[in-house]
Amino acid sequence: MQKLLETFLIGLSTGSIYALMSLALVLVWRSTRVVNFAQAGQAMLSTYIGFEIASRSEVFWLGLLFAIAAGALLGAGVDFFFMRVLFKHAVSGPAAVVAPVIATLGLLGLIRSIVGLTWGGEFKSIKSPASTDGFTIGETTIPFSALNLLIIVTVFVILIALAIIFQRTNLGLSLRASAYAPEIAQLAGIRTARTRTIGWAIAGGVGGVAGMLVTSFNFLSPYSLDLLLVFGFIAAVIGGLESMVGSVVGALILGIALTFILNYVGTSLVFIGGFVVLIVVLLVKPDGIMARGKVRRG
Amino acid sequence: MSLNVSNLTVHHGAICAINQVSIAVPTGKLAAIIGANGAGKTTLLRTLSGLKHPTNGSIMWKGEKIAGIKPEALVRRGISHVSEGKSVIPELTVRENLELGAVWRRNAKESKESIDQVVSIFPRLGERIQQRADTLSGGERQMLSIGRAIMAKPQLLLLDEPSLGLAPLVVEQIFQTIRDLTTAMNLTVLLVEQNAMGALKIADLGIVLNLGKVVAINHAQALIDDPAVRAAYLGY
Numbered sequence: 230m231q232k233l234l235e236t237f238l239i240g241l242s243t244g245s246i247y248a249l250m251s252l253a254l255v256l257v258w259r260s261t262r263v264v265n266f267a268q269a270g271q272a273m274l275s276t277y278i279g280f281e282i283a284s285r286s287e288v289f290w291l292g293l294l295f296a297i298a299a300g301a302l303l304g305a306g307v308d309f310f311f312m313r314v315l316f317k318h319a320v321s322g323p324a325a326v327v328a329p330v331i332a333t334l335g336l337l338g339l340i341r342s343i344v345g346l347t348w349g350g351e352f353k354s355i356k357s358p359a360s361t362d363g364f365t366i367g368e369t370t371i372p373f374s375a376l377n378l379l380i381i382v383t384v385f386v387i388l389i390a391l392a393i394i395f396q397r398t399n400l401g402l403s404l405r406a407s408a409y410a411p412e413i414a415q416l417a418g419i420r421t422a423r424t425r426t427i428g429w430a431i432a433g434g435v436g437g438v439a440g441m442l443v444t445s446f447n448f449l450s451p452y453s454l455d456l457l458l459v460f461g462f463i464a465a466v467i468g469g470l471e472s473m474v475g476s477v478v479g480a481l482i483l484g485i486a487l488t489f490i491l492n493y494v495g496t497s498l499v500f501i502g503g504f505v506v507l508i509v510v511l512l513v514k515p516d517g518i519m520a521r522g523k524v525r526r527g
Numbered sequence: 528m529s530l531n532v533s534n535l536t537v538h539h540g541a542i543c544a545i546n547q548v549s550i551a552v553p554t555g556k557l558a559a560i561i562g563a564n565g566a567g568k569t570t571l572l573r574t575l576s577g578l579k580h581p582t583n584g585s586i587m588w589k590g591e592k593i594a595g596i597k598p599e600a601l602v603r604r605g606i607s608h609v610s611e612g613k614s615v616i617p618e619l620t621v622r623e624n625l626e627l628g629a630v631w632r633r634n635a636k637e638s639k640e641s642i643d644q645v646v647s648i649f650p651r652l653g654e655r656i657q658q659r660a661d662t663l664s665g666g667e668r669q670m671l672s673i674g675r676a677i678m679a680k681p682q683l684l685l686l687d688e689p690s691l692g693l694a695p696l697v698v699e700q701i702f703q704t705i706r707d708l709t710t711a712m713n714l715t716v717l718l719v720e721q722n723a724m725g726a727l728k729i730a731d732l733g734i735v736l737n738l739g740k741v742v743a744i745n746h747a748q749a750l751i752d753d754p755a756v757r758a759a760y761l762g763y
Contacts, residue, residue, distance in 0.1 A: 399630045402619075406627050410616045416576060416609075418602035418631035418679055 235371045236492045237485060242377040244484020245384035249439035250461025251468065251476040252391070256432040258470050259408040260425045261312060267333040268436050269458035270340030271307065273451065275300035275433070276440030277348055280355055280449055289358035289445065296437035304433020307336065308426045344451045352448035361446060380442050387438060388477060391431070395473070404428050456500075460487070463507045469517020479518060482506075529554040529715050530575075530683060535584035537567075537574050544570040546739035547584070552732060554682075557709045557716040559730035559747060561723040561760055566736040568719040569611055572685045575717070576608030577601045588683065602631060605682035612691060614672045617661035621652055624660050624671055628678030638678070645674040648704065666697035673701075677708070683715045684708075690722045698722065702729050723760040727751050735760065 250268065257265040278299040283292025311332060319328040359375040395401035406414040407424045415421050439461070440454055447453060464483045468475025483506055490502040514520060530552045537545035545567045552558045560568050573579040575586060577598040586594045593601060598608065607628075615624050625645055629638040646653035649670040655663060660671060669689050676684060686705065690698040706729040709716050720726035727733050733750035735743040743756060750756045 399626075399633075402623055402627055403630055405623075406616055406619065409618050410614075412578065412610065413614050413616055414627065415598045416578075416602070416607070416614070417627045417675060418599050419627070420599050420631075 231369070231371070232492065235373050236488050238373045239377060239492075240485030240488030241481060242373070242380050242484070243488055244464075244481040245381050246439055246442050246457065247460045247464045247484050248384060248477045248480035249387065249435050249442070250457050251464035251480040252388075252473060253432040253436040253439070254461055254465045255468065255470060255473055255476040256428055256435070258465070259473075260404070260428040261308070261329070263312070263329040263333060264462070265307075265333045265432070266330070266458065267307060267336035267340065268432070268461075269454045270337040270344075271300060271303045271433050272436035272440035272457070273449075273454045274340050274344055275303060275437035276444050276449060276454070277344055277353075279437065279441045280353055280444065283355050283441075284353075287356065289355060289441075292355065293438065293441045296441045297434040298437075300433035300435070300437025300440075301430040302433070304436070305426050305430040307433075308429035311336065312429075313422065341451045348451075350451060352450050352453075353444075354448050355441075355444050357445050376446060380445070383438070383442065387435065391435070391473075394431075400424075400427065404431075460484075460503055463503050466507060467510045467518060469519050472517065472519040475517050475519030479510075482518075529589055530717075531587040532575070533585050533587075535571075535574065535586065536582045537570055537579060538582045539570070544739055545574065545581075548736075548739070548741050550734055550741060550744060552715055552717065554715050555709070555713045556731040557706065557714075557718060557729065558732040558734055559723075559726035560717060560719045560734045560736060561721075561726060562736035563760075564721075565738070567739040568736055569687055570739075571736070572608060572687050572717065572719055573610075576606060576685055578608070578610075599631070602679050602681075605680075606685065607676035607679045607681035607683070608685040609672045609676050609687060609689065611687040615660040615663070615668050615675070617659065620657055620659055621663070621671060622656045624675055625652070625678055628675035631679070641678045641680070645677055648677070648708070649674055666693050666701070669693060669697075669701055670704075673704070673708075677712075681714065684717070686716065686718045688719055688721060690720060690725060698725060702726070705729060724751070724762075727761075 253268050254265060257263060275296045279292040279296025282295040283289050312329060315329055315332055319325040357376050359379040361374045361376045363370045363372045363374050395405060403419045403424045407419055407421045411421050439457060443454060443457055460483060464480035465476045467479030467483060483503065486506050487499050487502055491499050510518065533549045535545055535548045536543065548571065560571065562568055570579060574581050577596050581594050585592055588604065588606065625642050626638060629641050632638065651667055652670055652674055655667065660668065663671060673689065689701050689705065693701065702725050705716065705718065708714060718726050718730065727747045727750055730747040733745055733747040734741060735756060743750060
């Protein structure tokens with residue numbers, strides 16, 4: 230029973246980080262119809278910047294703020310300097326579908342090289358903002374630590390903030406409208422191109438947080454966020470790629486499922502487990518867990 | 528003349544959809560644009576609202592050239608376009624669909640006042656204000672899309688087939704509302720319609736398009752009385 234509970238809690242903590250990456254991918258997909266593989270690179274570069282600040286100031290949260298800012302700037306930059314140009318030239322046909330995705334892969338490689346050249350390939354680490362020792366309940370110590378709890382709380386706060394922005398502000402309304410129906414939004418006076426860039430910036434900032442949270446307990450290297458991208462993407466697909474709530478729920482389910490596999494089956498099966506979950510969801514509910522029948526577009 | 532289109536030519540790829548069209552609509556007048564499918568009616572509206580770029584010709588609105596300006600910028604100059612097919616966003620609530628029309632004004636108080644105004648014109652929308660737009664009937668969706676355009680406080684309203692797919696009784700209501708709004712808000716309106724008779728009845732001015740060209744332009748009543756127009760477009 231106790232093992233069950235701690236597996237669940239650790240899964241929640243892991244899943245909440247996936248949720249940020251998943252959300253970042255969904256935000257970009259909804260507005261631009263591009264699966265942004267460069268998201269891992271953007272998050273990594275943002276995290277390196279956060280790492281620099283955090284290790285010099287010895288304040289993790291200052292590093293986190295800088296990672297958010299760097300992520301947002303990077304995200305906006307990628308849309309403004311790459312996607313806009315790309316969409317101007319690749320207007321229709323297969324090129325318009327494939328070119329942006331290939332471009333994000335290229336960008337991922339580019340950012341990785343820049344990071345490698347700047348910081349080298351060796352593992353870096355940040356001092357954790359909270360204890361990584363498990364909580365002690367009575368006599369026993371469980372693997373769930375103060376850091377795990379802090380991660381859950383941090384993600385929760387960010388998700389609440391995003392929910393407020395998207396549901397309660399004009400910016401959020403513009404973001405949603407531009408994603409659902411760009412032409413109608415444009416005719417309503419929304420500057421859709423600018424709105425999309427803001428969406429990329431939010432996704433970038435969220436990715437930066439994900440990178441910093443992973444790095445709070447893991448080493449940082451030019452490859453350390455690759456797994457996060459893979460699991461974030463799987464979670465996004467589980468959620469149906471369109472739904473922000475779905476992406477978060479999908480990530481939590483995935484995080485918990487993978488932790489159960491880790492604790493009850495074995496370490497070696499975790500990676501495969503992610504894909505098993507993906508395939509099961511695609512077979513049972515191909516439109517994602519949040520799909521509720523076809524939306525009428527009249 | 529508040530809207531002055533001269534020698535406008537628009538292409539879809541190699542196909543010429545609008546061919547040297549010249550029309551002028553005075554302030555406060557309602558112009559019905561009728562014609563068969565493929566006559567270029569929708570393309571004309573999409574060009575006027577900035578969604579489509581003309582190949583040639585000029586569009587003057589209140590004395591300024593507006594061809595090539597983006598739709599979101601034209602909204603700020605008083606041009607609102609209600610595109611074909613009940614253009615509401617089904618995932619958003621009725622209130623959000625309306626608010627969207629006034630976001631660019633960046634004035635929460637004015638936005639609220641405009642919502643009250645729209646609700647007084649279309650009380651049905653008031654009853655459904657918190658519902659998602661995909662729960663609305665066809666007629667209600669049309670009210671919502673017109674309502675969203677009104678949220679922008681337009682001076683020129685471009686309406687693309689508001690009667691499409693609606694029951695006759697609802698069509699009559701929508702047409703009457705369009706007529707009333709034109710007068711009450713001193714709007715200049717371009718109304719594209721397949722329902723030629725219904726549109727001409729409420730219009731001041733009638734424009735008949737065929738294969739991308741203007742074939743007739745006259746007082747609406749004169750077109751209704753014209754035997755050739757009756758035979759070709761009004762069906763009797």
